[in-house]
Amino acid sequence: MLKVENLEFSYEGSKYVLLKNINFEIAKNELIALIGKSGCGKTTLFKLLLGVLNQSKGKISVFNKIYNDDVNLREVWKRIGYFHQEPLSQIITNSVEDEIRFALENFDFSEDEIKRRIDYVIKIFELEDIKEMVPSILSAGEVTRTILASIFALEPDLFILDEPTSYLDYYWKERFMKLLKEYCSEKKASAIYTTEFIDEVIWADRVFVLHAGKIIDFVKKDFLRDYSPLLNLLDDYSKFTDYIDKKNLPSIERIIEEIIKE
Numbered sequence: 066m067l068k069v070e071n072l073e074f075s076y077e078g079s080k081y082v083l084l085k086n087i088n089f090e091i092a093k094n095e096l097i098a099l100i101g102k103s104g105c106g107k108t109t110l111f112k113l114l115l116g117v118l119n120q121s122k123g124k125i126s127v128f129n130k131i132y133n134d135d136v137n138l139r140e141v142w143k144r145i146g147y148f149h150q151e152p153l154s155q156i157i158t159n160s161v162e163d164e165i166r167f168a169l170e171n172f173d174f175s176e177d178e179i180k181r182r183i184d185y186v187i188k189i190f191e192l193e194d195i196k197e198m199v200p201s202i203l204s205a206g207e208v209t210r211t212i213l214a215s216i217f218a219l220e221p222d223l224f225i226l227d228e229p230t231s232y233l234d235y236y237w238k239e240r241f242m243k244l245l246k247e248y249c250s251e252k253k254a255s256a257i258y259t260t261e262f263i264d265e266v267i268w269a270d271r272v273f274v275l276h277a278g279k280i281i282d283f284v285k286k287d288f289l290r291d292y293s294p295l296l297n298l299l300d301d302y303s304k305f306t307d308y309i310d311k312k313n314l315p316s317i318e319r320i321i322e323e324i325i326k327e
């Protein structure tokens with residue numbers, strides 16, 4: 066699905082090597098949580114995975130196609146659902162429905178297919194009541210759901226999601242993670258997402274910690290080794306929030322600090 070080999074990256078004009086010798090592979094139907102301190106390079110890595118930035122060294126292949134001068138980026142992007150870290154600046158059209166339609170029209174789907182997909186995502190993201198509204202009057206959470214709906218409407222094989230839940234409330238955080246997990250298992254799709262919240266890491270199969278330009282790759286149960294009761298809580302989110310309150314669960318930053326020290 067996605068393969069990164071010996072990736073190295075520095076921004077032009079900067080002597081600082083932001084990403085160093087990064088290697089990983091993401092298989093079909095795998096969910097990866099990418100975490101790391103602010104400024105460690107998560108968004109930069111995503112732009113490299115999208116082919117929007119070019120690596121200084123190394124190789125990236127998506128759907129078995131290597132990013133180079135010959136790759137048809139449009140063909141690749143048709144299969145990738147990308148969520149931008151600053152979603153509120155991403156809205157282009159004048160209604161929720163048009164926003165979803167715009168994403169599809171960009172990729173030449175037939176009108177029947179467009180209608181089918183719009184209906185489907187409006188239903189699962191519960192946008193029926195606001196579908197004709199102007200995005201500028203919506204809440205940040207509603208705008209986020211609109212963008213997530215337009216991403217799901219593309220029926221991607223790979224999701225690259227940069228803090229997709231930061232504007233969602235508790236209900237939607239959980240609902241979205243569930244939708245993502247279900248979609249990926251049904252369609253054999255994969256996802257890599259960044260998050261600042263431990264309660265979203267538990268939905269992943271593996272956890273990548275990006276630190277000092279390198280990735281430390283964990284299977285989830287190893288990452289959560291000291292907090293393994295969390296794994297039992299996936300089916301009941303209310304219990305989970307209780308758990309956080311009662312046990313004073315550490316933040317992701319604290320877990321990262323512990324990992325770095327080792």
Ligand SMILES: Nc1ncnc2c1ncn2[C@@H]1O[C@H](COP(=O)(O)OP(=O)(O)OP(=O)(O)O)[C@@H](O)[C@H]1O
Nearest residue numbers: 076079083101102103104105106107108109110150
């Ligand atoms: N266009 C650019 N030119 C030069 N430096 C940049 C550019 N974009 C980002 N950087 C720098 O690269 C580093 C990594 O930025 P990036 O946005 O990838 O981090 P991040 O892990 O996504 O952070 P956050 O968690 O805050 O979103 C930062 O020090 C940032 O200032």
Ligand SMILES: [Mg+2]
Nearest residue numbers: 107108150227
């Ligand atoms: Mg970022």
